[in-house]
Amino acid sequence: MQQRFTYLTVTLAGLAGWLTLAPVAPADEITRGEMLSVSCAGCHGTDGKSPGSIPSIAGKSADTIETALKEFRSGQRESTVMGRHAKGYTDEEIKLIAAYFGSVK
Numbered sequence: 684m685q686q687r688f689t690y691l692t693v694t695l696a697g698l699a700g701w702l703t704l705a706p707v708a709p710a711d712e713i714t715r716g717e718m719l720s721v722s723c724a725g726c727h728g729t730d731g732k733s734p735g736s737i738p739s740i741a742g743k744s745a746d747t748i749e750t751a752l753k754e755f756r757s758g759q760r761e762s763t764v765m766g767r768h769a770k771g772y773t774d775e776e777i778k779l780i781a782a783y784f785g786s787v788k
């Protein structure tokens with residue numbers, strides 16, 4: 684009886700945990716974009732708010748950032764470092780990064 688009770692408790696706890704987590708599943712995308720954006724923060728500042736001479740990217744629209752990254756990557760847009768940096772990302776990752784910075788106020 685004791686054992687059965689423990690089993691039931693664990694099952695219910697697991698189920699409760701799953702139910703709590705389930706609704707936030709779509710936020711995975713945002714989390715990934717945010718994670719990818721960490722590599723930009725070193726130069727562009729936390730959340731893209733640059734403290735120095737490198738341009739801020741916070742406040743730009745997702746479209747603007749996506750286009751800029753793709754143009755840097757293809758060499759269409761002149762750059763010193765962005766061309767090399769942008770080459771490390773797939774289209775999907777660029778979209779996620781752009782969506783993240785586009786959502787930062």
Ligand code: HEC
Nearest residue numbers: 722723725726737738740748751762763764765766768780
């Ligand atoms: C090593 C430093 C460095 C890193 C890392 C970096 N950037 Fe940049 N970024 C620059 C510099 C410098 C420029 C100006 C263009 C150039 O010379 O490359 C720039 C320009 C830009 C621009 C154009 C801004 C404008 O106003 O024209 C965007 C958008 C941008 N970066 C986005 C990003 C994103 C998104 C990431 C992360 C995936 C990133 N950058 C990572 C240094 C960096």
